[in-house]
Amino acid sequence: MRNTVLALCLLGASSISAQFKVNANLPSDFQVDDAYLFAYDGSKDILLGKGAKKGNSLSISVPKSYKGMLRLVLFPSNNSIQMASENQDINLTVDKVENKAIKQVTFLDTANKYFETSQNGQKKKELIYPALLQIKDYYKPTDAFYSALEKEIATLSSSPETGGNFPFINYYNETASKYVNNPDYKNIPLQEYSDFIVKSGSFLETSSLLKPILISYLNTAGKDNINADIDKLLKNVDIETPRGQTVLSELIDIFDTYGMADMKDKYLKEAKELKCTINDRLASTIRGQEELQIGAKLPDSKLYNTYNTKAKSISDVKADHKVIIVWSSTCSHCTAELPKIIEKYQALKSKKIEVIGLSIDADLKSYSDLASKFPWVSAADGKGWYSEYAKNYNVHATPTYFILDSSNKIVAKPDQLSQVFEYFNLK
Structure with a gap:
């Protein structure tokens, strides 16, 4: 990306198990020894299933209901394919491979066809929209091209495409468009970020968007009152709840990633001092940090494909x-x-x-x-x-x-x- 509560977040509250499969057609000469299908808990990977290539096909069964982002990882090439799950079969074909790298994938299922189309529209909005605004300044309203520019700008600035049959994909598109890919994200009030995180449903964990949203929040907060703004966020999400603990875990990881040692230590201490039962996500973060602090014994690892040693670990x-x-x-x-x-x-x-x-x-x-x-x-x-x-x-x-x-x-x-x-x- 690894609690009864966490399972509900990841697999949905439905009591009915809804199995689906991820099916891939692969080129005959494309080597796949192992394939892993990962779901998300925030930014952490959750292994849903494994598979292996048989002939030109690969199929991985998911025995539980799941709506959210998925990532299919193929070894030994280490290629990764992102897709969205609406708890239905996903079918894809790998069309083009160059130097062991997958260059083109075609999705055959309706949900991911729709997701790909909507994401391409979002990319155009991110890349082309700002350029069109600048180009528009070089034309007069009386110019014929000016009208065409205004029409395309209006199209790209509209809300992301939504459809009633794809609840997760619509959630992903709307959330990413507003809180992650929005060039004006810093103008969103901090309280609005905080309220969204509190009130958002279980798709927030499975969307992989929680960490980017928190980074947007931190960038909007700025440096002057960062501690106070983080404290307000954590008070609002309530770190004695599963959602609050996942947010706290993500923040600790963000501070660790960006070398913000003082911030990491402060909120790690807060996490360790919690008196309530903590979820697996936060427990894993605490354990990982403790195992790697000065004075701790480094977790052992096996040594593979070695040079200059016969040691096994x-x-x-x-x-x-x-x-x-x-x-x-x-x-x-x-x-x-x-x-x-x-x-x-x-x-x-x-x-x-x-x-x-x-x-x-x-x-x-x-x-x-x-x-x-x-x-x-x-x-x-x-x-x-x-x-x-x-x-x-x-x-x-x-x-x-x-x-x-x-x-x-x-x-x-x-x-x-x-x-x-x-x-x-x-x-």
């Missing part, structure tokens, strides 16, 4: 200290910083320090091309941002560093490579 690697680096070959900061470690590697080894590079590359060849040149321990599971390493270590960006002692306790969490060298007094 991080704990199997023996050293007085370990420098853990979560990286990717597609990360420019990583490819700039990692070669600098080569210059210091023998000095690190002389101090009984081992470097362990955990790649979140989706392409194992790209990983190998770099890892084979490094003298330290390297590993990758080939699942990109769905990697065990990204999940276990709450990685929002690469490179991410941890320094461990001999018992695998976290003794430092440097923000950059220079701080790693400083910790070990290496110039």
Whole structure:
């Protein structure tokens, strides 16, 4: 993206189980070893089902009722296909693949045909509408083209398309248009954001829009009164309720992602001091933060596709200290910083320090091309941002560093490579 209440949010309050399937037609030469279907709880992934390619087809059954956004992820190519569920069968065809990347998908079911059409209209509104407004200034009302511009501007500025047969898709379109993709979102009163979050139904969790809405709220609030505005929001949503706890969890994750340590610590402390029963979402956030704080023992991970070691896990690697680096070959900061470690590697080894590079590359060849040149321990599971390493270590960006002692306790969490060298007094 992982409580009875949460299940109701995700699967709907209906007591009748309504099974549906996601069916995909794939090119014969497109390799798919595993396929995972994810739903959403806010911005977190919820695994709904798994499947594998048989011939040219792939089918995943969903045994419970679900209306919301879905994401189909295909390995080993690590392609991701977004779609909307109205609790009906979803059918699609992958029409075009280039260099293992899916370039064109055609949806065959009515709901996603409608969703795709409405989303294309929204993209035109986001990209073309501002340009048309600027172009209009260069024409006079008496010009023939001026009338055409006004007509297209009026079309693009209208409310998003809605239809009575697609309640989730209509909710998604209206919500995204107003609170996420609206160029004037900062003119929406903070109280209106807050009231919407409180009163919105269970589609808010399954839409994947909660985090973007909260970011819009924070950007609208600005820096001057940010703490007071967050406190007002949390008071309104009531953090003793499941919705309030999910909002609190999302905010903690946002602050962590953007390096706002003081804010993260403040609201994490508030979450840990709650006396009521907390939902799984917030419990997971608290647990994840506690497991990665200085003084905690780093959660162990298996090592896959390794270089320079026969160890099967991080704990199997023996050293007085370990420098853990979560990286990717597609990360420019990583490819700039990692070669600098080569210059210091023998000095690190002389101090009984081992470097362990955990790649979140989706392409194992790209990983190998770099890892084979490094003298330290390297590993990758080939699942990109769905990697065990990204999940276990709450990685929002690469490179991410941890320094461990001999018992695998976290003794430092440097923000950059220079701080790693400083910790070990290496110039």
